[in-house]
Amino acid sequence: MTEASGGRLRPGPANSLADVAGLRVGHASRRGAGWLTGTTVIVPQGEGAAAGVDVRGGGPGTRETDQLDARNSAERVHAIVLGGGSAFGLAAADGVMGRLARAGRGKRVGPAPGNVVPIVPAAIVFDLGRGGDFCCRPGAEFGAAAYDAAMASTGADTAAGEDGIVTAGSNATGAVGAGTGAVAGGLKGGVGMASVVLEGGITVAAMAVVNCAGSVLHPETGVLYGAAFGLPGEFDWLAPPQPGDLADAARFLRPPGHAPARALNTTIGVIATDLALTKAQCAKMASVGHDGLARAVRPAHSMFDGDTIFGLSTGPTAGHQISAGNHGASDDGRSPSPIFHQLLAAAADCFTRAIVHGVLSATTATTPAGHWPAYLDTFPSAGRH
């Protein structure tokens, strides 16, 4: 089902977070020998990006989010880290900070070129033990590898590196980076992305690491909640699963109040735009991203989830720029601005669509710790439209 009245809207060239000019994305993952986890890094080029955050899950794991409060001092962030490994995985940001500092990128705090403190906010999902070994979690080397992949990336290229770490570039989705060990309501989760180009040429894009305690599908029909919110043609190929598939997969058709057997989950992500925004406007954009999450996952923001979304603006140092009167204030004397309204609506919808893509691009995983089938393997009739 598509949105007839949204027919004017189209995705960016890759339907990816990297459709926002100035953003690079890299992933580092490790599988086997007890591993099933990874790290994702988003790197704004130039002077960094304005950023905000909204933390709405009951069990978050974050780093440097207080710097994103509009009252606090950081004006730009130099990278965002999304990772597996629960709170241990926040260590991946150490490696990203090291790479940025070596490149002289960060908040300047002294006269020498290397006198910088990179601002690298991070959030994690719970995936401990899913590869079989509770202690196999991302450290600084994952952050460094993901950063290197981001800087070298030309698309969805992948490469096997040292220490069993595999990297992937900007347009990769599914079981990559922070989505490597992700599980969504018992099904395999992963990284999903979506973008849209608004009238006037502003790009909005989202990345979601789908690892939710709640379900992504309606317990009666097996239809993905978020599939109703695609752009024309985006999810038209999906069909309601047939009764045989529903009967076979009844354990995934869970009522919304069902408490997960595993302790913790979490969906995290980023919403970005090339429209110039203040920190506070970035936070508002992140905030409505949680509406997109709620439309794709039910229930969301539970005490089993640490749901966190970052908002990034690459303007005015890169990408599309419009006059200040066109977003914060109104261009026609009305307040609030119709353009900012359109941006917020698109931000929520991009996050919903990113979650759907994360679920659809996930691949079935089996480890010593468990078996997590992908949606399209579990409900094959859904993909035969």
Place this chain on the structure above:
Amino acid sequence: MTEASGGRLRPGPANSLADVAGLRVGHASRRGAGWLTGTTVIVPQGEGAAAGVDVRGGGPGTRETDQLDARNSAERVHAIVLGGGSAFGLAAADGVMGRLARAGRGKRVGPAPGNVVPIVPAAIVFDLGRGGDFCCRPGAEFGAAAYDAAMASTGADTAAGEDGIVTAGSNATGAVGAGTGAVAGGLKGGVGMASVVLEGGITVAAMAVVNCAGSVLHPETGVLYGAAFGLPGEFDWLAPPQPGDLADAARFLRPPGHAPARALNTTIGVIATDLALTKAQCAKMASVGHDGLARAVRPAHSMFDGDTIFGLSTGPTAGHQISAGNHGASDDGRSPSPIFHQLLAAAADCFTRAIVHGVLSATTATTPAGHWPAYLDTFPSAGRH
């Protein structure tokens, strides 16, 4: 469409906020001669209720919400006021405070029986000028009349009082109280309610004043977003509108980025339970209520909306009580608690259902300022299932 796997769940006796033991609800409205607005009051009996709030719209109008911060001193609230009249309508709380003080109900601040300060948080919706006169807005007399109606109420009884104010009791919905002048995405809005009884006998219920800038229906199908989340039988009588209705009502099939022509809207409400909760838990319950709002309204939480939800717990002074180990902490050593998880999921779903009922019980309004048709008058084929 109903939820097969939620078949164990049923609504409370009236599918109303007043299904939560210890809560009384009253409405005061005025229509004609420039008026189309009103006030709703929720009054917890006994020692009041624990309360929290989550303000997520970009243009809120509130009163006493800072007292609900878990760090601040108020332990119980003595009433909640929801009202029309934009920020002017906060004056209705004055009348409620007066009635409560006269009854000796409030936070005790001195030795005499009347030495009390009632804690009466309030939130408003924008409906100024919809009756034709911008200056016709609720004052203290509306709060007092709604309070009196709540205390006298035995159900959906209505009564005409002084000054053209009409009152209604606990189970009234539609164009009553704060919903009198409500408009939802161009259609007539109103007050809606829903409740559910969880396993173990805990009741959760919601009231929504549906006055959103966003739309309550999918722009391609005309189907109410929230109708997929009903209890068995609740919305089964609804059908997708037929093509003729969609063609006739094309102006209500708006893309999500469409900015409203009128400046401001806002959806507000209350979610309540008889389970004993802390202030912080009440705030969390209110917070996930916004997920229910996001599922029923798209977009939600815009800069044109001041979306605000209060969370109330009438336990332990009234209603269902369970041991402390069963909610804040876990009953089986797991944390978080499965019971609190179920409560939060139900809270979000009740708010979605309340919005659908608010839309379905709305009645077409025509004033010198405009014409706002009800959903079922606009899409009559939706009601002929």
